[in-house]
Amino acid sequence: xxxxxxxxxxxxxxxxxxxxxxxxxxxxxxxxxxxxxxxxxxxxxxxxxxxxxxxxxxxxxxxxxxxxxxxxxxxxxxxxxxxxxxxxxxxxxxxxxxxxxxxxxxxxxxxxxxxxxxxxxxxxxxxxxxxxxxxxxxxxxxxxxxxxxxxxxxxxxxxxxxxxxxxxxxxxxxxxxxxxxxxx
Amino acid sequence: xxxxxxxxxxxxxxxxxxxxxxxxxxxxxxxxxxxxxxxxxxxxxxxxxxxxxxxxxxxxxxxxxxxxxxxxxxxxxxxxxxxxxxxxxxxxxxxxxxxxxxxxxxxxxxxxxxxxxxxxxxxxxxxxxxxxxxxxxxxxxxxxxxxxxxxxxxxxxxxxxx
Numbered sequence: 001x002x003x004x005x006x007x008x009x010x011x012x013x014x015x016x017x018x019x020x021x022x023x024x025x026x027x028x029x030x031x032x033x034x035x036x037x038x039x040x041x042x043x044x045x046x047x048x049x050x051x052x053x054x055x056x057x058x059x060x061x062x063x064x065x066x067x068x069x070x071x072x073x074x075x076x077x078x079x080x081x082x083x084x085x086x087x088x089x090x091x092x093x094x095x096x097x098x099x100x101x102x103x104x105x106x107x108x109x110x111x112x113x114x115x116x117x118x119x120x121x122x123x124x125x126x127x128x129x130x131x132x133x134x135x136x137x138x139x140x141x142x143x144x145x146x147x148x149x150x151x152x153x154x155x156x157x158x159x160x161x162x163x164x165x166x167x168x169x170x171x172x173x174x175x176x177x178x179x180x181x182x183x184x
Numbered sequence: 185x186x187x188x189x190x191x192x193x194x195x196x197x198x199x200x201x202x203x204x205x206x207x208x209x210x211x212x213x214x215x216x217x218x219x220x221x222x223x224x225x226x227x228x229x230x231x232x233x234x235x236x237x238x239x240x241x242x243x244x245x246x247x248x249x250x251x252x253x254x255x256x257x258x259x260x261x262x263x264x265x266x267x268x269x270x271x272x273x274x275x276x277x278x279x280x281x282x283x284x285x286x287x288x289x290x291x292x293x294x295x296x297x298x299x300x301x302x303x304x305x306x307x308x309x310x311x312x313x314x315x316x317x318x319x320x321x322x323x324x325x326x327x328x329x330x331x332x333x334x335x336x337x338x339x340x341x342x343x344x345x346x
Binding site for chain 2: 007042044048056058061064068069
């Protein structure tokens with residue numbers, strides 16, 4: 001009698017025996033106590049292998065890993081700054097251009113020629129003056145003052161914009177990190 | 185931990201490898217694209233750290249062995265026949281665990297992923313980076329080695345008892 005091969009025994013254990021072979025293998029198993037015992041033994045063995053307890057690391061393992069990882073998070077402000085250097089530079093550039101455009105009108109020295117922004121502001125200032133001639137004084141409160149008269153307010157707006165951008169970046173940073181933690 | 189222990193056979197080295205894997209995973213987390221499952225990705229890191237550790241010892245488990253092309257159709261040897269009595273489950277389980285731990289890293293790693301972590305062939309292929317055929321052959325050989333080792337032990341116990 002040709003007994004089952006080791007491969008066939010494992011296929012029976014896995015339930016992965018191909019359909020064409022199924023009948024032959026099971027007819028043989030009906031008639032052969034040796035192969036039946038072999039299948040039963042392999043099944044018991046693999047059940048034991050699957051239910052074996054998983055190895056656990058020592059108690060200090062978690063604190064050791066956290067200790068290795070913490071210096072990374074301490075450096076995170078510096079690494080965050082480096083990673084976002086391009087964004088920070090771009091933001092600083094935009095703020096500088098805005099600042100220059102606004103202040104060049106108010107400080108207008110002899111070395112500073114007219115710019116597109118300063119021309120626009122001058123035009124706006126001229127319209128404002130003309131408008132004041134035609135409108136009654138009480139309705140003028142609705143119209144904003146020209147830039148030359150509100151440089152302190154402009155500074156405030158720029159400051160608030162910068163603070164808002166910083167708050168948004170900080171929020172994004174915190175929310176993104178939390179999201180990564182949650183996804184884990 | 186089980187995977188690194190089965191591969192490196194030394195508790196301290198296994199913990200070190202796992203620690204190294206955790207740090208690598210932590211640093212690589214921003215680059216993880218969530219295309220595969222997180223556990224498969226992490227097991228791959230653990231596996232690679234252990235493979236590097238083994239290659240430092242001069243053991244290269246990625247070398248293809250002779251005859252890894254097929255499973256072979258040999259019958260179960262007469263002397264390794266299955267015992268005809270039942271065994272105490274606790275005793276039997278610890279014997280099986282001991283023998284899995286003794287399997288060479290080559291087979292132990294794949295058997296651990298298959299049995300203890302309940303992974304499919306595809307997942308094992310993804311973790312080890314080995315071709316499917318090699319994974320199947322190594323798993324088959326690992327199971328055969330385990331079966332023979334446990335069978336031998338039981339046979340020896342029977343002789344001692346007699």
